[in-house]
Amino acid sequence: MAELLAVRGLRVDFATDRGPAQVLDGINLDIATGEVVGLVGESGCGKTTLARAILGILPEGAARIRAGEVRFAGTDLLREHPATVNDRIRGRAITFIPQDPFTSFSPLFPVGAQIMDLMKWKSPRARDGDRPSSLFARYPRGRYRADREAVLEILRAVQMPEPARALRRLPHEFSGGQRQRLMIAMALLPQPDLIIADEPTTALDVTIQAQILRLLRALVKERGVSVLFTTHDLGTAHEICDRVVVMYAGQEMEAAPTDTFFGRPAHPYTRRLLASVLGPDGEIRDIPGEVPSLVTPPSGCRFHPRCDYATAECRVERPALRALASGHGVRCHHPVDAPAGADA
Amino acid sequence: MRLLALALHRLLWFAPTLFGLLAVTFVISRVIPADPVALVAGETATPAQVAALRRDLGYDRPLPVQFVVYLARLGRGDMGTSLFTRRPIVEDLAHRLPATIELTMVAMIASILVGVPLGVVSALWRNSLLDHTLRVVTVSGLAIASFWLGIMLQLLFAMRLGWSPLNGRLPGFPPKDLTGFYLLDAALTWDWSTFGVALQHLALPAVTLAFPALATLVRFTRAGVLDAMQSNFVLYERAMGLPRPLIVWKYILRSALTSTVTQIGLLFGILLAGAVVTEAVFDWPGIGTYAVNSILRSDYNAVMGFTVWAGVIFIVVNLLVDVAHTLVDPRERAA
């Protein structure tokens, strides 16, 4: 499968009162064309930071990219000219679905105005000479009609009732679920290659979550769009992802196709995670120990302090990526080879 | 509909508030050691003449009766006669109102036009040299005594450099009286030389008045912009690669301005209060000097008249600000 996005050795530090926190420690990540990849991990594991690093919207003063590359369709986004990235990549080739639909719209403008603002600059129908050069430049007339048609069509696709009237409404007049549908619509309008969805259903009611997820999956599969989907909820990952990658304390631990990931997890952390959600007797078993400090992180494999199988090697050296089967990679010195739930 | 409800609520409280204000001022003005009637009559008047004057002016009746009489007259639009100018107070006020309004308006517009962009820029280039300089300026702006600033400006620009006239509104003849605003009248009648002179005279007092207002505006706008910059919709717009000027000047600014609009009402209050003192420094023939002089001359009718006017203005301005806030923030409208 063609590789759309390849992150290699990404290191990101955040400035804190107690010194730099190593939030991402040499992460690797691959996303193929038309693939929905789930990025799973506990709060603070760095998945949102990774998502934002790919988009290039890390907070400027606080975060520093120490090393690594983000290859998207051949170009390294980290080394490309920022204006080009902002113009051609963000909002066009790579779009974003935020976590909180309640505050991601400006409350002062109707949603239609905000969507058309996006279309003005990011419409797939815009050719290079066609885009407005400045704030006051007008929307090219002919394109406006075509763009508006496309907007209405997409609103119908996300099952928004009465699309034309909806455009005139203000954001607060919509429910959370409806606003997230609008976000999905906006993410699809520029006809992107990759959508980065940062915990898009976390802020929604449980009853609506499944609906939105299925809608998203259907739409992206129709259009052959890849998705990087971050979540701390294993259930949602299982619901819509083709592949799952699990992260812990700024390191990726395992990546596998969904069935394999949930059926035969190889990394001790993954196994623990799955067990903690539902033990064989329906019990929830916590992983002993605490999430480590990122300012003074554990050496070697960062999970070793809490791992049952840890050895001296684990403390010293970070495991290299080991390919277990096709598409199944794990970073562990002692991967487990047994079905899920087979542990004591 | 909410707008109407708001307006009604305000108007309902308008009456008792104004009543309270009048009562307080009335009591203060009548319960005083000095006897204004004697002051008016002059030192050479005999007791009989003073008594006659007192009867004449109605000051011999009991206090509550005087108050009721006053309110009745007020209802007819009669604020009484000034003890000193011997003209109806309504006339006096109307005559002097345009001067104060013109000064205040010019100061307010100037402070908005300069203050808001400075606040935005200061927030965008946070902790830059410009930002720090502005911080110093704004903190100073709120610490300088208005009257002293006026005097220092006079000292420098009028006396030492001779760039600006010392005081007053206009030497010689005013332009044709259409609105009472010299700038407007001069412009409308194409009298550009008078326009220039009037502007020159406005310059120093307007700057003096605008300075604290400017300081406040810069601070509030800066805070509003910084706040907006942290919001999620800005993050989203950045993630989607929208051009930065669009994000800043359309979305962030609108967000910041919503809070600034409420401040404009506060601003007006500050400006009016400052106008009183500034007019005194520059001999500006407006309401401020009228009020101060009336107080100093114990012209209590005039003081009452001024209080009524001030109270009404304050309440009306507050109402307008609330209305403006509702218009600017559509969330309020739809509720």
Add this chain to the structure above:
Amino acid sequence: MIQNVNAAWFAVTRLARDRSALIGLVLIALLVLSAVLAPVLATHPDDVFELHPSERLKEPSGAHWLGTDRMGADVYSRLLFGARITILIGIIAVGASLAIGVPIGLVAGYYHGWVSDLLMRVSDIFLAVPQVVLAIAIAQTLGPSLPNVILALSVTYWPWFARVVYAETRALQKEVFVESTAALGASPWRLTVLHVLPNIASPIIVRASIGMGFTILTAAALGFLGLGPPPPTPEWGRTIAESREFLPDAWWYAAAPGLAIFLTVMGFNLLGDGLRDVLDPRLRRSGPARDG
């Protein structure tokens, strides 16, 4: 209670790191020192009362650091004694405003219904007219003197305290800990003193600091208009008014007191800003959460 002491200490250390707040503190200290040590620091301490007509309107020199005024008195020395007046007015006026405004705000915030509405309307009345004008009216009515100025300022500034306290009390009522303590049967008094007051302390402190600056400016304006303490009291505002007819030549006569006012008010404003940055988010968070 211990929670609040800890929080207070934390606030102090944080304040110490705020450079502009420290500058404010220094300025205020300068003011206080000038006032307290005026007789010692002044080069011509008797000039508050004595006249030296032969020395009038001299430029700043070695003998007279800030020159002399129209009576020949040393401007610098009179300035120092003027600091006493300024501090006195500030402290008493703000203190009185606090004493009037805080209880009113508490009562208005605690109770609902007509009592609360009435109190807030009364404070609105006082806010309806610009403070300066009202202060002028009161001072004029009673006659120009130091106590009258203080009275006029106290009567016009208390609504600001009342409003702040009212808003905070209402906000606190909604917090769970107040509801539960009341449900446990605590009397309103106990509730107020032990629980509400410590939590509104910080906004009151911030308001008081800013209020000092504001009050001093208004006091100077009153002095300028001739409504302050009469001569020979070396009040700063009045001095500026006296100096006007001798401008532009005797510039020091007007510049010095104005600068003194500026530095003083600046000091209180900077401190108030620093206090606001430090006290408001901190104390509120660590207070109620661990309370009984």
